[in-house]
Amino acid sequence: xxxxxWGSDAVERSGPPQEQDKNKQKPWRAEGLPGGSGTGRPxxxxxxxxxxxxxVYAGFFLISSFFDSEPVETISYTEFTKQVTxxxxxxxxxxxxxxxxxxxxxxxxxxxxxxxTKFETEIPVFANTDQLYQQLTxxxxxxxxxxxxxxxxxxxxxxxxLPVLLLxxxxxxxxxxxxxxxxxxxxxxxxxxxxxxxxxxxxIRVTFDDVAGIDxxxxxxxxxxxxxxxxxxxxRLGAKLPKGVLLxxxxxxxxTLLARAVAGEANVPFFSASASEFIEMIVGVGASRVxxxxxxxxxxxxxxxxIDEIDAIGRARGGAxxxxxxxxxxxxxxxxxxxxxxxxxxxxVIVIGATNRPEVLDPALLRPGRFDRxxxxxxxxAAGRSAILQVHTRGVPLAGEVSLDQLxxxxxxxTGADLANLVNEAALLAAKRGKDKVGTADFTDALEKLQxxxxxxxxxxxEERVRTAxxxxxxxxxxxxxxxADPVRKISIIPRGRALGVTxxxxxxxxxxxxxxxxxxxxxxxxxxxxxxQVVYDLITTGAENDLEQVTMxxxxxVGRWGMSAKVGPLTILPNDGQQPQASPATLATVDEETRRxxxxxxxxxxxxxxxxxxxxxxxxxALLEHETLDEAGAYAAAGVTRPVNTPLEAPRANGELPRxxxxxxxxxxxxxxxxDGSPVPDVAASDxxxxxxxxxxxxxxxxxxxxxxxxxxxxxxxxxxxGTPSxGTPSxGTPNGVTGESSDAPKP
Numbered sequence: 001x002x003x004x005x006w007g008s009d010a011v012e013r014s015g016p017p018q019e020q021d022k023n024k025q026k027p028w029r030a031e032g033l034p035g036g037s038g039t040g041r042p043x044x045x046x047x048x049x050x051x052x053x054x055x056v057y058a059g060f061f062l063i064s065s066f067f068d069s070e071p072v073e074t075i076s077y078t079e080f081t082k083q084v085t086x087x088x089x090x091x092x093x094x095x096x097x098x099x100x101x102x103x104x105x106x107x108x109x110x111x112x113x114x115x116x117t118k119f120e121t122e123i124p125v126f127a128n129t130d131q132l133y134q135q136l137t138x139x140x141x142x143x144x145x146x147x148x149x150x151x152x153x154x155x156x157x158x159x160x161x162l163p164v165l166l167l168x169x170x171x172x173x174x175x176x177x178x179x180x181x182x183x184x185x186x187x188x189x190x191x192x193x194x195x196x197x198x199x200x201x202x203x204i205r206v207t208f209d210d211v212a213g214i215d216x217x218x219x220x221x222x223x224x225x226x227x228x229x230x231x232x233x234x235x236r237l238g239a240k241l242p243k244g245v246l247l248x249x250x251x252x253x254x255x256t257l258l259a260r261a262v263a264g265e266a267n268v269p270f271f272s273a274s275a276s277e278f279i280e281m282i283v284g285v286g287a288s289r290v291x292x293x294x295x296x297x298x299x300x301x302x303x304x305x306x307i308d309e310i311d312a313i314g315r316a317r318g319g320a321x322x323x324x325x326x327x328x329x330x331x332x333x334x335x336x337x338x339x340x341x342x343x344x345x346x347x348x349v350i351v352i353g354a355t356n357r358p359e360v361l362d363p364a365l366l367r368p369g370r371f372d373r374x375x376x377x378x379x380x381x382a383a384g385r386s387a388i389l390q391v392h393t394r395g396v397p398l399a400g401e402v403s404l405d406q407l408x409x410x411x412x413x414x415t416g417a418d419l420a421n422l423v424n425e426a427a428l429l430a431a432k433r434g435k436d437k438v439g440t441a442d443f444t445d446a447l448e449k450l451q452x453x454x455x456x457x458x459x460x461x462x463e464e465r466v467r468t469a470x471x472x473x474x475x476x477x478x479x480x481x482x483x484x485a486d487p488v489r490k491i492s493i494i495p496r497g498r499a500l501g502v503t504x505x506x507x508x509x510x511x512x513x514x515x516x517x518x519x520x521x522x523x524x525x526x527x528x529x530x531x532x533x534q535v536v537y538d539l540i541t542t543g544a545e546n547d548l549e550q551v552t553m554x555x556x557x558x559v560g561r562w563g564m565s566a567k568v569g570p571l572t573i574l575p576n577d578g579q580q581p582q583a584s585p586a587t588l589a590t591v592d593e594e595t596r597r598x599x600x601x602x603x604x605x606x607x608x609x610x611x612x613x614x615x616x617x618x619x620x621x622x623a624l625l626e627h628e629t630l631d632e633a634g635a636y637a638a639a640g641v642t643r644p645v646n647t648p649l650e651a652p653r654a655n656g657e658l659p660r661x662x663x664x665x666x667x668x669x670x671x672x673x674x675x676x677d678g679s680p681v682p683d684v685a686a687s688d689x690x691x692x693x694x695x696x697x698x699x700x701x702x703x704x705x706x707x708x709x710x711x712x713x714x715x716x717x718x719x720x721x722x723x724g725t726p727s728x729g730t731p732s733x734g735t736p737n738g739v740t741g742e743s744s745d746a747p748k749p
Contacts, residue, residue, distance in 0.1 A: 476639070
């Protein structure tokens with residue numbers, strides 16, 4: 001059975017923000033390039049563009065007025081009939097009630113005393129048009145079907161071509177601007193790009209001094225830094241520069257920061273890109289961008305190219321191409337393979353990739369000569385968390401009673417990003433309370449908010465409140481009485497988030513593996529709320545929905561993944577890579593049968609313990625109804641139970657083998673979820689009590705198991721980590737570990 005791998009975290013020191021790269025036309029960012037600053041993205045001179053348009057339109061109107069005929073005089077209908085009677089009208093053009101025409105001799109408009117030969121007028125609706133027609137024909141006036149004295153040929157041609165010319169000019173301008181922005185190439189520069197020009201001349205400011213809790217990983221990368229600083233001593237011995245380093249680990253553990261620190265320590269140019277930025281709708285664009293990126297990196301070699309979330313383009317090849325999306329991704333991957341270790345190679349260019357799913361990467365990408373090393377960047381242990389907290393609190397005034405070491409022990413399973421969020425939340429609370437320094441109470445309340453959710457001001461019916469108290473007391477009491485269980489840290493019946501109540505249990509120290517006895521105790525503890533309702537009310541509510549989900553996950557993992565069933569044996573039946581189980585229907589039926597047996601046995605244990613300790617259950621309920629929230633000391637005092645001390649796992653046998661159900665500790669990691677698709681079980685399991693029934697929508701945090709809040713929204717930092725029960729190689733995940741809650745919006749039975 002494979003133990004999940006834990007490691008130290010990396011966090012960035014607070015300080016002046018990194019200067020932003022303005023070279024946005026690239027699908028990557030270039031930093032620390034030599035030669036000073038260069039030309040950045042070309043700016044649009046909107047003022048000049050507007051002035052140009054105004055000049056074009058002014059010229060159009062000047063040409064129109066120059067080539068047009070003499071102005072047309074608007075006259076009254078009476079004046080028009082006078083001119084017809086005087087036989088002075090040469091021709092007319094009528095359109096509806098509007099009439100235009102020419103006079104034989106110039107006349108003077110009696111209204112404005114202007115002379116005119118061209119005129120226009122309106123025929124009144126009450127006028128007799130037939131009589132007017134007879135009068136015009138009798139006077140020999142030519143009645144035409146076209147306007148008299150229209151625009152000239154040149155002007156008409158210009159007016160017809162002007163819109164086309166303007167559109168063509170606009171298209172050329174857009175294409176040239178796109179080419180200059182994207183670095184050339186067809187279709188606005190979607191593919192080929194010219195050499196990157198540095199935006200800022202300053203070097204990268206991040207070094208290993210800005211990284212904390214990452215000693216093991218730093219040791220893996222220091223050799224690369226030393227090679228980049230002094231390649232001569234390695235070349236004399238025939239050593240070659242590593243082609244690539246893959247940083248694998250959960251989100252928020254500092255993979256990007258590590259890559260920047262390597263570049264900063266070595267003082268070399270740094271190109272960063274997200275793998276998804278290479279993919280476009282048009283096939284071939286991604287490969288072109290990869291070629292251009294490596295071409296630019298070679299020009300300033302030695303250099304570092306960092307590709308984040310490389311699994312977006314580095315997935316194992318194969319399968320149908322669909323509508324072409326796979327073709328584009330595979331072409332991009334093929335180009336990366338060629339650039340890293342093809343005929344030309346990437347001399348002097350180190351590729352650092354980051355992913356949290358190394359198992360899906362193509363084997364050709366992971367072979368030596370491409371990604372020579374895979375460095376696991378796991379969740380930090382207590383010492384690592386303490387170092388990370390020291391970095392994040394450098395700019396935070398702390399009260400004298402604050403102990404970062406103690407705070408680190410209460411935050412198992414948290415990443416560097418989670419700890420940064422914790423410090424920020426504590427600072428916000430202290431500022432809201434008008435304090436000058438951040439105290440222990442601020443950190444405690446911030447941690448409670450992150451782990452359990454924000455408290456809600458809703459009023460529950462007394463019956464619902466009492467039932468919630470029994471549900472939470474059942475979870476807590478089983479956690480107190482189960483041998484080797486994690487200590488109960490807090491019980492609350494105050495609604496938080498979407499939960500009506502929560503119970504938090506976390507271990508005293510980081511754990512690295514789980515045994516079968518512990519997992520059975522965890523199943524019994526998760527069933528504590530349901531068992532308490534059965535013992536007290538002789539009924540079961542929808543509040544246990546998420547409890548049952550977590551119980552099923554753990555039990556199926558015990559049977560189908562970790563070999564904890566004698567009937568199934570030491571076999572892995574349920575894969576964690578998203579594939580369908582490769583087993584016969586009879587074997588799968590046996591897995592279901594054994595899963596049901598384990599759950600039934602644990603439920604019987606839960607009911608028996610609660611029945612035998614009904615007085616302790618009632619005592620916890622009374623205290624909860626009075627205080628609503630009980631801390632660790634209050635919870636154990638109310639139950640009259642002595643706080644247990646966790647016992648270590650069974651020692652290895654004489655031949656060096658570990659007991660069945662354990663694995664060699666390689667770093668604290670939560671127990672992964674035994675789901676077919678391989679997604680880890682949340683370490684903060686949320687389960688619903690009275691009135692829940694809606695599926696859990698949040699992913700609880702590693703390490704703090706939620707046994708009864710189906711929809712408790714617990715961030716990853718709310719973790720009570722108990723170690724790394726194997727997950728088939730998954731470096732993170734965990735059994736539900738001690739946070740129980742009860743959803744408030746589930747359907748009532």
